[in-house]
Ligand SMILES: Nc1c(/N=C/[C@H](O)[C@H](O)[C@H](O)COP(=O)(O)O)[nH]c(=O)[nH]c1=O
């Protein structure tokens with residue numbers, strides 16, 4: 022006999038199956054169970070399309086009467102691009118609703134649960150809550166701060182270098198790690214690098230390799246105070262992916278026009294490029310998840326601004342040495358070891374015989 026936890030785990034797995042497709046909406050999965058039999062299931066697939074509950078209830082049909090609905094996020098109770106799920110649940114005859122976690126979207130935030138309870142349904146909240154919160158770490162951050170959830174991805178040697186003293190960097194990590202990074206890029210609304218990386222690596226910043234969701238390429242964002250991005254840089258070829266260059270009023274109007282003519286979106290901010298201001302602008306433009314890929318000065322700027330929610334570090338078990346070789350974080354740095362930022366909820370995993378991956382969440386004081 023399956024338990025509430027079994028069914029909720031299935032709903033969460035269903036939600037996960039649409040990872041990378043639903044932005045700016047959350048990932049949600051739903052299962053309808055009648056007398057121990059699954060009679061309907063569904064996942065939210067794309068923003069603007071039906072919610073997970075609607076798919077599951079549709080599949081259940083009149084088997085939903087007297088059933089239990091398991092859903093990984095509190096059913097919505099407002100009219101967004103789609104009608105409220107609570108209305109559909111109430112008219113379906115569902116008797117009991119099990120919710121993994123409440124929806125922090127100010128438009129919902131407990132009102133979905135209240136509506137169902139007021140209508141006399143049995144409602145249970147908190148089954149597999151931690152898993153459900155982790156699943157939507159991006160959406161929960163964005164909907165509460167209106168800023169993108171920032172993941173910093175780094176790739177370095179064991180001695181912390183992101184290139185040799187001559188600037189050579191291809192490659193530090195192996196194919197398996199680099200494949201994972203392409204998957205990671207695909208899951209993000211945008212990738213951000215500094216113009217230094219464009220000048221040194223001339224990266225394409227697209228999610229290539231197997232399985233890329235057709236046509237879905239993250240937006241490439243370049244922080245470039247004086248518009249030094251070369252007109253022939255690969256990131257200015259806009260056939261496969263959009264490119265936004267964020268600059269300041271110090272940059273030349275002529276270069277702005279030349280880049281714009283190539284299809285690049287040049288966004289000019291007043292004054293200096295402050296990370297938190299850049300994030301507010303990206304949030305306003307609907308960027309809910311941002312993958313920062315360095316280099317050292319950009320990484321340092323995000324560290325200094327305490328603007329990193331998650332770090333994914335690939336460390337290659339090789340050594341290059343060199344005082345002049347750039348390390349993961351440039352900038353001034355902290356004076357005292359006591360000021361070091363600690364990572365929590367860490368996971369350390371070997372990728373292959375040469376690389377390990379460290380994932381953690383900076384604990385900002
Ligand atoms: N040099 C390495 C990295 N280097 C990352 C650079 O910032 C830049 O993204 C690369 O040049 C990849 O560019 P493209 O978008 O694939 O054309 N990143 C890694 O994960 N491993 C490495 O060895």
Ligand SMILES: Nc1c(N[C@@H]2O[C@H](COP(=O)(O)O)[C@@H](O)[C@H]2O)[nH]c(=O)[nH]c1=O
Pocket residue numbers: 046047048049050064065068069070071072073074094095096097100101102103104106124126129
């Ligand atoms: N995707 C999803 C929910 N998403 C919630 O609804 C909001 C989007 O509404 P709309 O614009 O109509 O798609 C979104 O911000 C989040 O609060 N809710 C649910 O009950 N089930 C779902 O599957």
Ligand SMILES: [Zn+2]
Pocket residue numbers: 072074096097098104105106107
């Ligand atoms: Zn809904």
